[in-house]
Amino acid sequence: MATKRRKTAADRALAREVEKVTHVIWPGVLERYRPFLPVTSATPVVTLQEGNTPLIRSRALAEKLGPGIEVFFKCEGLNPTGSFKDRGMTVAVSKAKEAGAQAVICASTGNTSASAAAYAVQAGMKCVVLLPKGAIALGKLAQALMHGAQVLAVSGNFDDALELVREVSKTAPVTLVNSVNPHRLEGQKTAAFEVCDALGAAPDFHALPVGNAGNITANWRGYADYYRIGTIDRRPKMLGFQAAGAAPLVTGKRVDKPKTIATAIRIGNPANREGALQAVKESRGLIRAVTDKEILEAYQFMAAREGIFVEPASAASVAGVLKLAKKKFFKRGIRIVCTVTGHGLKDPERAVKMLRMPPTVPVNLAAVLKRMDL
Numbered sequence: 001m002a003t004k005r006r007k008t009a010a011d012r013a014l015a016r017e018v019e020k021v022t023h024v025i026w027p028g029v030l031e032r033y034r035p036f037l038p039v040t041s042a043t044p045v046v047t048l049q050e051g052n053t054p055l056i057r058s059r060a061l062a063e064k065l066g067p068g069i070e071v072f073f074k075c076e077g078l079n080p081t082g083s084f085k086d087r088g089m090t091v092a093v094s095k096a097k098e099a100g101a102q103a104v105i106c107a108s109t110g111n112t113s114a115s116a117a118a119y120a121v122q123a124g125m126k127c128v129v130l131l132p133k134g135a136i137a138l139g140k141l142a143q144a145l146m147h148g149a150q151v152l153a154v155s156g157n158f159d160d161a162l163e164l165v166r167e168v169s170k171t172a173p174v175t176l177v178n179s180v181n182p183h184r185l186e187g188q189k190t191a192a193f194e195v196c197d198a199l200g201a202a203p204d205f206h207a208l209p210v211g212n213a214g215n216i217t218a219n220w221r222g223y224a225d226y227y228r229i230g231t232i233d234r235r236p237k238m239l240g241f242q243a244a245g246a247a248p249l250v251t252g253k254r255v256d257k258p259k260t261i262a263t264a265i266r267i268g269n270p271a272n273r274e275g276a277l278q279a280v281k282e283s284r285g286l287i288r289a290v291t292d293k294e295i296l297e298a299y300q301f302m303a304a305r306e307g308i309f310v311e312p313a314s315a316a317s318v319a320g321v322l323k324l325a326k327k328k329f330f331k332r333g334i335r336i337v338c339t340v341t342g343h344g345l346k347d348p349e350r351a352v353k354m355l356r357m358p359p360t361v362p363v364n365l366a367a368v369l370k371r372m373d374l
């Protein structure tokens with residue numbers, strides 16, 4: 001039997017406060033930024049309510065950089081499939097569905113496949129994924145398989161797989177959803193909108209890891225849109241960071257056998273090369289390489305000092321900012337946004353490999369107290 005509730009004035013005031021913030025469901029980037037995206041009322045919205053990711057103020061990195069420098073992390077690992085790819089995938093898969101596609105295909109270093117597979121489920125489509133054999137993090141492979149994608153491991157690298165899916169999409173009834181699909185970049189530009197919406201302005205610098213170079217291109221496009229309509233009155237300098245063993249945009253030469261522990265950015269021939277170079281040139285930014293050692297140090301630093309667990313490739317932006325800071329690149333009074341692109345749980349093997357396994361203790365209070373290191 002229902003009991004009668006006795007509400008005090010304070011309870012009623014509290015309920016009114018709750019009312020203000022509930023019933024507000026974030027609709028995903030396609031609805032939130034609809035006027036900026038290539039969609040119409042005829043476009044079906046395929047969404048997992050991606051976007052609205054936290055912009056977390058840095059304590060430890062900011063402290064390292066010195067007084068007068070603010071740093072924020074745009075935590076894209078908090079998207080529904082754990083990476084920034086979801087922003088682009090909602091638009092690409094919605095447009096594919098609008099065009100009547102029954103299936104999508106991608107080549108992937110892991111995150112694109114996880115995202116494409118999940119959005120294909122939402123859209124009721126098939127998803128085919130080509131991965132470089134043995135070169136993607138286990139968590140990402142698990143995602144694609146769990147979402148029911150047909151996964152084929154190519155005995156080559158990402159660049160080989162991308163070439164293959166480009167060919168396949170020309171001959172088979174399947175839509176390519178890699179970042180060579182322009183709808184992907186349109187969706188991904190919404191990350192820059194969110195940064196400006198949160199800060200009330202553009203940052204002075206925006207640092208990103210760079211692989212196939214779609215995301216830096218897309219973020220720059222987002223700033224360009226807001227600048228054109230007057231929402232921001234200046235744009236940031238774009239800072240792109242590639243892994244030293246896979247840095248074609250730094251050396252100016254295609255890398256036939258890219259090498260890095262950061263599998264997500266192990267790419268030797270970026271499809272969005274021109275977009276990235278234009279972003280850097282127009283913004284008067286730069287593209288630099290960071291070594292695997294620097295990436296792994298930043299990876300550990302993010303987890304241990306900021307409480308943010310990112311995947312190794314994501315830490316390239318942090319490693320790059322640290323490297324530039326050592327050369328006194330940043331002046332006082334500036335604001336830096338670092339995109340951290342994917343969640344650390346996608347690549348647990350890397351973390352576990354770097355650390356000591358926990359000791360075993362008996363079920364005994366004294367033994368636990370003895371081993372505790374407080």
Ligand SMILES: Cc1ncc(COP(=O)(O)O)c(C=O)c1O
Nearest residue numbers: 111211212213214215264341342
């Ligand atoms: C975690 C992560 N970071 C960075 C990148 C690089 O992004 P882009 O290929 O758009 O340069 C990727 C691409 O797969 C990624 O998965």
